[in-house]
Amino acid sequence: MLRTFLASVFRAALTQLVEQGRLPQEVLDVRIEIADPKNPDHGDFACNIAMTASKVAGKNPREFAEMLVEGVKLNPAIESVEIAGPGFINLRLNSEFVAGYVGTINALGQNELAKQSPVETPLKINVEFVSVNPNGPITIGSGRGAAYGSTLCNIFEAAGHTVHREYYINDGVNSEQMRLFAESVRALIKGEPVPENGYKGDYVHDVAKELQGQNLESAEVVVLQKASEHKMIEAQRSALAAFGVNYDTWFSEQSLHDAGTVAVEIKSLAAKGIANTDPTRTKLKLAKGGKIEDVIIESQTADVDDEGEVQLAEATAEGETLWLRSTKLGDDMDRVLLRKDGRLTYIASDVAYHKHKFNRPAGADKLITILGPDHHGYIGRLTAVVAAMLLEPSEPGEPCQDEFDAKLYRDENEKAACQKALKEAREKLEVQIYQLVRFMKEGKPAPMRKRDGNIYALIDLMREIGTKLKPEGTEAEQLESGKDVARFFYLMRSHDTTFDFDLDLAEKQSDENPVFYVQYAHARICSILEKAGEQGDANLALLTHPKEKTLIKRIADLPNEVSRAAEDYGVHRLTTYAIELARAFHGFYGDCKVISEDAALTAARVQLCEATQKALKETLDLLGVSAPERM
């Protein structure tokens, strides 16, 4: 808010200079950034526009800064302006003006502060996250994706985008893994040992127990598979809900097959020529930097060893493999769509699925898929799939001159069409990969599997942390406490980097735990507000203490942090911000007594506490962490 205001002051000054013919038009294109000065003695904010735009302006930075300052210093909100170093413009704001913002903030509705810096072009975005197979619980590894994805969605919404939260259920009946899962459940229902390589965790027993007595022992495997998937999905859904993650859509892969959509899309790809049954596979040999070093076309006559039922034989001549020629679309090798035995691959449903996704929200501009660290190889494939879907058929044209292009493409027209489709796919589909989390216990990495062979589930993590933090609490209280701490920890670091989740620290109910540092600030404010009781109108101009100014500046920063996080997907900015805001408050609390003999000052400081509480609450809401009134 304050930054936006200052940027507008600079913009006005620049515009005036342009109108006077003293600067070229182009300077208005340079983005104006309002930064924190390195040293607080330099002022409240700093602007480096005189340096970043000096080239365009054709002036040296100092001279340029002098010109700008003439206009800027006329604004009554600005107390002083100084040019420093190579051309920084340091600004000090009028305390009274800054204090006035407290009133503006308190006048905003619930959750409106974070929305004060909306994006210029709001988008309709589909965000798919977690989407693990329905053959096990949500693990602590997926927990990072769940925390990250859900918070990213919250941030997008605060920044003005329209968001659709989506979970993709990999329930295709052709899946080997799901079939094995069903067979394992069947064995347990019958009281027999599970098949070799089968599923053995507690959750399989849970599923089997729930399905006991439904006469499913001898049912077809597909029926059993549906039933056990259903149970598993319910368990996933409730674990995610306990973790504060809710979806607009749980989308079933199988529903696409049932509706015949996959078959239609596959035929459409074949008609476009991007898929065919030629018995070859093209591979690209890539040099450093992704440049094509060689195009290798292998003949594919080798057999497939699977023995599945033939379905959808009409899409291709029987017994032939249908290939997606994804090397035309930036992938490093062609991919199988339809196996020789007639079963479709996962990629086949992906084509239909991504087309479908553009309807959620209606007319979606962008699809964001959040994947775990072991999936980054999937980006090229997924992009090729979307490009294949977007590809438009091309007329015959001139043969390609380039040696490699001639091997890859039919002609120049096809090459151009493929490149266009790929470019569009890269704009519309964004894959965000989060990195690995290592769980540390007593300074050593904790195994992802427990001693009994069970997977370490997210719900167990929440329970473990919760029981340590609230040994006397109810189960619901423990779960919530565990959720708060787990979410905050997952979100503390950039999703882009591997990090260590310190379980010992998470389970500590003390000042070392950053979650409590933030929550404590909120509880402390609530306590003060309760004690202060109802206060009348306040003269905010009394808020002149440096700690007060620092706190107000920090509160007013929330919209700025939100819009930056929405821009670079850096969700961890919000946890960092929450800690900084809490620190600013604790600092203020130490130096400024809120409730005092001075009634006017008390009223003003109570207002400041309310504004702080609002900013803290909104930040924690975005993070999916609760803001307790007492601890």
Place this chain on the structure above:
RNA sequence: GCGCUCGUAGCUCAGUGGAUAGAGCAUCGGCUUGCGGAGCCGGAGGUCGGAGGUUCGAGUCCUCUCGAGCGCGCCA
């Protein structure tokens, strides 16, 4: 071999091409007849893996290099 990510204080990590590189933990010292001490204030601790380059200016961008994690054919 190729790709993705990372390398910053003893540890875990922030850092929008800008000024003297910052937090938390650990460590050392100080603050209670006051609104919640789960707090506040201060000290010490750095060749930003290395080498070049672009720039008025590089932890940040480019190239190379060393190291770590992960991924690379009809699994999903």
